Amino acid sequence: MKLTICHLYPDLLDLYGDRGNILTLAARSRWRGIETVLQKISLGEQPDYENMDILFIGGGSDREQRLLTEDLQKHERELRQAIADGLVLLAICGGYQLLGQYYQLTDGQRIPGLGILDLWTIAAEQRCIGNVVVRLAETLRAEMLEQAAAPGTAAPLDTLVGFENHSGQTYLGDGLRPLGKILTGHGNNGADGCEGMRYKNVFGTYLHGPLLPKNPHLADLLLALAWRRKGLDWEFPSLDDRWEKLAHTTIVKRVAPG
Numbered sequence: 314m315k316l317t318i319c320h321l322y323p324d325l326l327d328l329y330g331d332r333g334n335i336l337t338l339a340a341r342s343r344w345r346g347i348e349t350v351l352q353k354i355s356l357g358e359q360p361d362y363e364n365m366d367i368l369f370i371g372g373g374s375d376r377e378q379r380l381l382t383e384d385l386q387k388h389e390r391e392l393r394q395a396i397a398d399g400l401v402l403l404a405i406c407g408g409y410q411l412l413g414q415y416y417q418l419t420d421g422q423r424i425p426g427l428g429i430l431d432l433w434t435i436a437a438e439q440r441c442i443g444n445v446v447v448r449l450a451e452t453l454r455a456e457m458l459e460q461a462a463a464p465g466t467a468a469p470l471d472t473l474v475g476f477e478n479h480s481g482q483t484y485l486g487d488g489l490r491p492l493g494k495i496l497t498g499h500g501n502n503g504a505d506g507c508e509g510m511r512y513k514n515v516f517g518t519y520l521h522g523p524l525l526p527k528n529p530h531l532a533d534l535l536l537a538l539a540w541r542r543k544g545l546d547w548e549f550p551s552l553d554d555r556w557e558k559l560a561h562t563t564i565v566k567r568v569a570p571g
């Protein structure tokens with residue numbers, strides 16, 4: 314049994330090590346004896362949404378977001394259906410913004426998003442840059458605990474760590490839940506204390522870094538959701554995450570010591 318991961322616009326949306334998220338998903342699968350197939354889809358190409366397990370969309374500059382917006386609209390119908398069917402999707406920063414209604418630039422122009430998720434983004438003059446620590450939402454943490462519940466497994470971390478660099482301020486409509494509350498940094502908009510978004514199996518976040526190597530609990534949740542969606546009744550083996558957890562807790566201690 315194989316896991317298919319698709320990287321959308323790898324040549325345009327891949328900032329601050331975003332590709333490391335895919336390497337992490339592939340490595341954590343391989344360590345459990347699961348082979349992964351990576352598909353790279355860029356301008357003019359059509360992904361096979363029905364036969365993919367995880368879709369990844371990274372971050373990009375305003376220029377790159379603008380370059381691909383017309384092409385992206387061609388994906389709208391199939392991607393909307395795939396999300397409704399439970400496709401596991403991780404979208405970072407610029408990719409996260411493009412799932413929503415629009416991204417309004419400082420000059421008032423709007424880059425249209427896919428409009429699949431009820432969120433919108435407005436650029437501020439001042440960029441949000443720096444390290445971020447997020448306290449995970451209880452519901453998300455409960456899901457992580459459930460999938461890591463093999464006997465002898467240590468409780469997963471209860472924070473996310475990463476690096477943000479965006480001018481967009483994102484606002485969530487009713488029905489979208491944030492990934493958690495900001496302990497350090499700005500997150501979605503620097504005002505409501507929330508970071509990221511969860512809808513069905515879609516995860517949007519401003520965290521680069523890359524995100525998943527230092528947040529193995531989130532990587533495993535994505536993998537577990539993808540496996541479950543394939544209908545596999547499989548006890549998810551835990552991995553030795555001492556280095557990943559050390560990297561994570563070192564950042565927490567450094568930037569959010571409280």
Ligand code: GLN
Pocket residue numbers: 328371372373374375378405406407408478479480481482
């Ligand atoms: N261009 C977008 C912004 O500045 C996204 C940036 C990013 O993906 N890091 O908000």
